Amino acid sequence: MTTSLLTATGLRKIYSGTPALDGADFAIRAGETVAVMGPSGSGKSTLLHCLAGIVPPDEGTITYEGRELSAMSDGERSALRRSRFGFVFQFGQLVPELTCVENVALPLRLTGLGRREAERAARPWLERLEVDDVAHHRPGEISGGQGQRVAVARALATTPRVIFADEPTGALDSLNGERVMELLTAAARETSAAVVLVTHEARVAAYADREIVVRDGRTRSLEPAS
Amino acid sequence: MTIGHTLLGLLEEAGPRHGYDLKRAFDQRFGHDRPLHYGQVYSTMSRLLKNGLVEVDGIEAGGGPERKRYAITDAGITDVAGWLTTPEKPEPYLSSTLYTKVVLALLTGRDAAELLDTQRAEHLRLMRELTKRKRSGELADQLICDHALFHLEADLRWLELTTARLDKLAAEVRA
Numbered sequence: 265m266t267t268s269l270l271t272a273t274g275l276r277k278i279y280s281g282t283p284a285l286d287g288a289d290f291a292i293r294a295g296e297t298v299a300v301m302g303p304s305g306s307g308k309s310t311l312l313h314c315l316a317g318i319v320p321p322d323e324g325t326i327t328y329e330g331r332e333l334s335a336m337s338d339g340e341r342s343a344l345r346r347s348r349f350g351f352v353f354q355f356g357q358l359v360p361e362l363t364c365v366e367n368v369a370l371p372l373r374l375t376g377l378g379r380r381e382a383e384r385a386a387r388p389w390l391e392r393l394e395v396d397d398v399a400h401h402r403p404g405e406i407s408g409g410q411g412q413r414v415a416v417a418r419a420l421a422t423t424p425r426v427i428f429a430d431e432p433t434g435a436l437d438s439l440n441g442e443r444v445m446e447l448l449t450a451a452a453r454e455t456s457a458a459v460v461l462v463t464h465e466a467r468v469a470a471y472a473d474r475e476i477v478v479r480d481g482r483t484r485s486l487e488p489a490s
Numbered sequence: 491m492t493i494g495h496t497l498l499g500l501l502e503e504a505g506p507r508h509g510y511d512l513k514r515a516f517d518q519r520f521g522h523d524r525p526l527h528y529g530q531v532y533s534t535m536s537r538l539l540k541n542g543l544v545e546v547d548g549i550e551a552g553g554g555p556e557r558k559r560y561a562i563t564d565a566g567i568t569d570v571a572g573w574l575t576t577p578e579k580p581e582p583y584l585s586s587t588l589y590t591k592v593v594l595a596l597l598t599g600r601d602a603a604e605l606l607d608t609q610r611a612e613h614l615r616l617m618r619e620l621t622k623r624k625r626s627g628e629l630a631d632q633l634i635c636d637h638a639l640f641h642l643e644a645d646l647r648w649l650e651l652t653t654a655r656l657d658k659l660a661a662e663v664r665a
């Protein structure tokens with residue numbers, strides 16, 4: 265069995281007395297895409313936030329490449345997020361004041377690249393996601409499907425090891441949603457990035473290699489990790 | 491075959507029964523739009539008898555097949571269990587078979603949630619296959635895959651919803 269890149273065991277997270285996570289386990293290998301499914305409110309986003317080191321669990325451990333997230337300093341954790349993780353959310357969350365190419369260049373600039381260099385590195389990702397033609401538009405001037413592809417380009421630009429996608433197609437129609445999924449999973453395959461894909465839609469989950477289901481804060485794996 | 495397994499399951503739940511009692515139980519639970527014919531019941535029961543899944547528990551005076559009282563055998567119980575734990579081949583319009591399986595699992599005290607999850611995994615496995623095929627295929631092939639994918643998705647939503655309502659259904663079924 266190959267070792268996991270990111271592992272979580274026995275996660276619990278309580279919000280005002282109610283468990284959002286109540287014994288959740290998770291493991292993903294390099295280059296693997298895992299769909300996290302389950303009804304609304306079951307704890308999918310909370311699991312993703314814990315795995316990405318955005319929210320600390322009340323109980324349980326999370327390890328990335330063998331290192332426990334809780335043992336890292338805040339600075340180390342955010343450095344990990346910047347350099348190793350990429351994020352796509354339901355509503356692109358692009359910076360409205362910046363153009364698309366500037367949005368994609370932003371995470372590269374945060375890792376220390378200069379403006380010109382970062383924007384030059386951003387362009388191929390816009391091409392890859394078929395939104396090069398709106399490179400100099402602002403998010404308010406493009407469609408939802410285009411915005412989501414720009415968001416995927418931004419997540420990929422730092423060639424992260426893990427992409428966290430929370431309902432990445434939730435605000436799109438099926439055709440645009442499928443295109444985003446095709447481009448996202450193809451790019452992840454090529455760069456050997458793992459993808460944690462939170463979705464409640466089975467047709468979106470079908471792009472993953474396997475699924476886990478979250479119910480009432482507990483995870484359930486319906487198939488062996490192959 | 492669904493009718494055979496359903497009658498077996500009903501027999502397991504209720505204990506030894508005559509054919510006409512089984513038909514009544516079947517119609518009441520599953521036969522809303524398609525009640526069984528007596529002929530179907532008796533031909534099914536004689537097949538089950540031949541296969542050793544039921545045995546004759548008693549014959550009332552008067553003779554004739556309709557006088558036989560049937561009991562499920564150990565082989566029959568194993569057969570029901572096997573049917574309930576094996577997922578159906580995912581395809582459109584499965585709902586009545588799946589509904590029957592869920593109700594029978596609840597009636598016979600088996601794990602209906604497990605049954606639904608096993609089926610769910612089987613559905614998603616096929617959806618992944620179709621998605622892969624769609625990626626490499628031509629438009630005509632993609633459209634055919636899409637049609638199947640939308641139907642499978644509808645099934646899966648039904649599986650989700652039923653899982654969420656299992657406690658309620660269990661209470662109603664056992665009432």
Ligand SMILES: Nc1ncnc2c1ncn2[C@@H]1O[C@H](COP(=O)(O)OP(=O)(O)O)[C@@H](O)[C@H]1O
Binds near residue numbers: 302
């Ligand atoms: N920041 C928060 N503060 C309070 N409650 C929260 C917070 N985040 C999530 N919850 C609660 O935790 C549960 C799980 O939420 P979430 O992880 O967002 O579910 P999902 O993504 O599956 O819809 C819900 O009941 C939700 O209301």
Ligand SMILES: [Mg+2]
Binds near residue numbers: 310
């Ligand atoms: Mg969520």
